[in-house]
Amino acid sequence: MKIAVIGGTGLIGSQVVKNLNAAGHQAVPHAKSTGIDVISGEGLDTAVAGADVVVNLTNSPTFDEASPAFFQTSMDNLLTAAHKAGVGHFVILSIVGAEKVPALDYYQAKVLQEKLLMGGPVPYSIVRATQFMEFMDAVLSWTADGDTVRLPATPIQPIAAKDVADAVAQVAAGAPLNGIRNIAGPEIFTLDELGRITLSHKGDNRTVVTDPTAGMFAAVSGDVLTDKDAHLAPTRYTDWLS
Numbered sequence: 001m002k003i004a005v006i007g008g009t010g011l012i013g014s015q016v017v018k019n020l021n022a023a024g025h026q027a028v029p030h031a032k033s034t035g036i037d038v039i040s041g042e043g044l045d046t047a048v049a050g051a052d053v054v055v056n057l058t059n060s061p062t063f064d065e066a067s068p069a070f071f072q073t074s075m076d077n078l079l080t081a082a083h084k085a086g087v088g089h090f091v092i093l094s095i096v097g098a099e100k101v102p103a104l105d106y107y108q109a110k111v112l113q114e115k116l117l118m119g120g121p122v123p124y125s126i127v128r129a130t131q132f133m134e135f136m137d138a139v140l141s142w143t144a145d146g147d148t149v150r151l152p153a154t155p156i157q158p159i160a161a162k163d164v165a166d167a168v169a170q171v172a173a174g175a176p177l178n179g180i181r182n183i184a185g186p187e188i189f190t191l192d193e194l195g196r197i198t199l200s201h202k203g204d205n206r207t208v209v210t211d212p213t214a215g216m217f218a219a220v221s222g223d224v225l226t227d228k229d230a231h232l233a234p235t236r237y238t239d240w241l242s
Contacts, residue, residue, distance in 0.1 A: 003052065003172055006030050006038065006056045010057060012057050028051075031058075038073075044078060051082075055168065092124075098111050098128070127181050149206055158237050159183060182230035184227050
């Protein structure tokens, strides 16, 4: 199949392209660097022309109140182009439990993206993943202060980007789900515990202080970002650290 991967040069997209091509498909990466713009619509008709599948892995440049507008415009433009080109399958990557975190603008923006796809004119699949292991350094930096890092005890189920890319490529190569597939890492940690494991592995002597008000994940109630019934990926966090 010919598969247009929009956002195909990023962390997940580049691996999805590699996986699909290795499986014998013709996966073509598209991004701003290749001349497309999902907001203005520039280059989209050409990018999706002749494609059997479109995988949209573009992301909002910010995680704040501007993010819904990004997904509204980009999805409107991409769905219009895909429908016009006769694309038979449209895939996006979203977040496990996003609809259960109303206090986070970005999570609600991802819910909007899902709704636009589900209500759109193209058969679809939504892959929802838990938090990426690769984002842990950024999470630690948000609330670092001198010798301490403050983190809430929010339960998360980290997944390696490689495993996310494997799942997205597998779904893209299959028939449209017209539904959602949840994927998650094999282990559940509290975020403060994960912070201690990470710092210890790096030989970082800072102390993690459990603070229910610290950082973005303070807005998350309970274990909504985990899913024990999801398709579980193989990579464990300590193995990924190593």
